Amino acid sequence: MAKKILCTGAIVLVAAFFCVAACTLITPQWVYQVSIQGETLGLVEDLDEYITIVEGVQARAEAQWQCDLIMNEQTAAARVRMWSPRFSSPAVTAGIEDTATYKTKGWAIVINGEIAAIVDTEQTARDVLEEVKAHYINEKKNCSLLSVCLREDVSIKSIAVTPEVLKEKEEVFSMLVCGQAENKTYVVKRGDTLSGISRSQNVPLSALREANGLKGDIIQVGQVLNLQSSKALLHVETVEEVTVTETIPYAVKYKVNPDSSVRPDTVAVAGINGLRTVTYKVVRVNGQEIRRQRIKSTVTKEPQTKVVLTGIGYWPARPKGMFRFPVNGGRISSYFGVPRPGGRRHTGIDVPRPRGTPVYAAASGTVTTKSRSSSYGLYIIIQHSNGYSTRYAHLSSFADIRVGSTVVRGQIIGRVGNTGNSTGSHLHWEVRRYGEPVNPLNFFGN
Numbered sequence: 001m002a003k004k005i006l007c008t009g010a011i012v013l014v015a016a017f018f019c020v021a022a023c024t025l026i027t028p029q030w031v032y033q034v035s036i037q038g039e040t041l042g043l044v045e046d047l048d049e050y051i052t053i054v055e056g057v058q059a060r061a062e063a064q065w066q067c068d069l070i071m072n073e074q075t076a077a078a079r080v081r082m083w084s085p086r087f088s089s090p091a092v093t094a095g096i097e098d099t100a101t102y103k104t105k106g107w108a109i110v111i112n113g114e115i116a117a118i119v120d121t122e123q124t125a126r127d128v129l130e131e132v133k134a135h136y137i138n139e140k141k142n143c144s145l146l147s148v149c150l151r152e153d154v155s156i157k158s159i160a161v162t163p164e165v166l167k168e169k170e171e172v173f174s175m176l177v178c179g180q181a182e183n184k185t186y187v188v189k190r191g192d193t194l195s196g197i198s199r200s201q202n203v204p205l206s207a208l209r210e211a212n213g214l215k216g217d218i219i220q221v222g223q224v225l226n227l228q229s230s231k232a233l234l235h236v237e238t239v240e241e242v243t244v245t246e247t248i249p250y251a252v253k254y255k256v257n258p259d260s261s262v263r264p265d266t267v268a269v270a271g272i273n274g275l276r277t278v279t280y281k282v283v284r285v286n287g288q289e290i291r292r293q294r295i296k297s298t299v300t301k302e303p304q305t306k307v308v309l310t311g312i313g314y315w316p317a318r319p320k321g322m323f324r325f326p327v328n329g330g331r332i333s334s335y336f337g338v339p340r341p342g343g344r345r346h347t348g349i350d351v352p353r354p355r356g357t358p359v360y361a362a363a364s365g366t367v368t369t370k371s372r373s374s375s376y377g378l379y380i381i382i383q384h385s386n387g388y389s390t391r392y393a394h395l396s397s398f399a400d401i402r403v404g405s406t407v408v409r410g411q412i413i414g415r416v417g418n419t420g421n422s423t424g425s426h427l428h429w430e431v432r433r434y435g436e437p438v439n440p441l442n443f444f445g446n
């Protein structure tokens with residue numbers, strides 16, 4: 001009897017098992033079919049798993065880009081009934097990862113209506129603009145900043161962008177200041193030529209000249225050349241007050257001293273430069289001064305005028321060079337270099353002598369000019385060796401000499417007079433070296 005009951009129980013159990021198994025096979029199961037943009041990726045068991053997968057993919061992307069992201073594509077989990085579903089969460093994860101693209105919120109720096117750069121936060125954008133301004137502010141002690149502004153119309157606005165376009169602050173700074181992310185340079189080596197560098201660096205010669213402000217092709221070893229022109233995107237205008245100490249150059253006064261013993265260029269009073277404190281308003285654009293206006297000037301030390309006694313001394317001429325004195329006796333009424341009206345300077349020395357006094361060739365040479373002009377009157381030019389020539393002006397007459405003929409030192413070439421621009425009978429005598437007037441008294445001692 002007991003055996004029969006046991007047997008029946010076993011049958012019932014087996015039947016129940018088969019019944020449950022059959023039910024499982026026959027009854028479909030609720031699962032979730034995940035898709036992205038309508039593309040089916042696979043099945044997951046429940047919504048929690050779907051959410052975990054999507055959030056995981058996004059979190060990994062955000063970790064990679066280091067910013068908050070919004071997925072551009074739409075993912076969906078549809079509840080479906082299925083007999084013996086095959087779950088495939090790895091395939092779902094991979095499918096989303098492969099398809100997903102993202103956008104993020106970026107902050108664009110807009111210059112004159114055009115986006116110049118995009119950074120991650122509004123603060124970064126503001127910071128980089130402040131850094132560009134600060135870059136051009138003069139920190140020198142004698143400068144005080146009155147104003148700083150950007151010449152361009154600059155704004156910051158929020159936009160949705162792909163995370164790849166976000167730039168680091170340093171890169172944006174360089175772009176705004178140099179016009180490029182990186183300032184490429186080249187250091188000139190021995191044997192380099194500008195055209196050689198142009199070829200090796202693949203930069204047109206004209207661009208190379210422009211980027212370095214070169215007029216010719218002259219470069220020096222060790223010189224750092226810009227390989228690109230830098231075109232700053234932003235122009236920072238600073239207005240500063242600069243106070244500097246300036247030298248006031250002393251004036252020179254020539255004073256005639258009748259004392260015969262006074263030598264030329266005797267300094268009676270030494271010249272001392274003065275000083276003044278000057279305040280300028282200086283306008284710079286990107287550090288380059290474009291305007292300077294003097295707003296205040298205070299003399300802190302008056303200059304002392306140099307007084308030079310030109311004297312009218314007897315001429316105690318003792319030759320110490322190639323020339324003899326062109327007249328006998330006399331004294332010098334006007335020295336070499338003395339200022340003349342119109343900003344000119346005396347190109348020779350004047351020796352008053354009575355009309356008709358003989359004028360001697362100061363050294364042997366060839367007569368190259370025997371002529372008359374409104375300023376020199378009758379005058380003679382003699383060419384000597386070593387590039388020297390001598391001129392004798394305001395003559396009353398010429399001796400019997402010809403242009404092209406040679407004269408010897410001490411030969412009479414003419415007579416003292418008062419022709420041309422002259423206010424009394426005197427000899428104006430010049431010494432020139434390669435056409436440049438030099439002081440004739442350099443060739444004489446006391």
Ligand SMILES: [Zn+2]
Pocket residue numbers: 334346348349350427428429
């Ligand atoms: Zn003269």
